[in-house]
Amino acid sequence: MAPDDTLVESGPQVWADMTVEVALCVMAGARVDHLLVCNEDGKRTDLVTWNRLSAVRDSSVYTDRIRLRDISDGGGGSNGSCGSGGSSSEQSEGLALVH
Template sequence: MTLVQTQPRPADADSTHRTAQEVMDAAGPQVCDDMSVEVALAVMAAARTGRLVVCDQDDQRIGLVTRTDLTAVRDSGAQADRVRLRDILGDHGSFASRVTTMGEAEHAMRSRRLGALRVVDEQGSAPGILAFSR
């Protein structure tokens, strides 16, 4: 597995020493946290992606949901058309700063078994998400 990068880099650049800011990935389409699980599954299918970036009403990235997260809610018997993404967002405790190196971020993601890691700025906003590519 390798980390997804949004910017081209020189062939000789060592990605483990680059910062999170340099390689942040939006990780998928952005949706609002008031979207239902059922609609989010449809968006995911249409976009042919396995994850969605969740934003609040101020357009700040607040989390990430995966197809696994959404199908677990749907398969649990909950009414997926009434459950909102804000209700199922996972652990907000795992994050990296903009200056975290990719080596540090990859280590944290692997040791915590995370598919994605929020990047948080000095104000606590999440300007991006790092994710492993498929």
């Protein structure tokens, strides 16, 4: 595992049904710049950053009902379990909302 992967693998783990606003509050409270997103089976599905969530919140299509699972950028998915390792990537462009 590369040194950068260790940083990506650590951090607060949250459920995909958390809203963007709550996720930003969790990040602020934990003083971190990213969260590991898990589905209901405990599988890590994404990594979200402060910048990514801020961009979503500042977009013209934002509502307070948008959840982390509604955000897709094609990066950050993993077959690993939350807290188990595996690799993850984050892309800052190409944000999309999944309907």
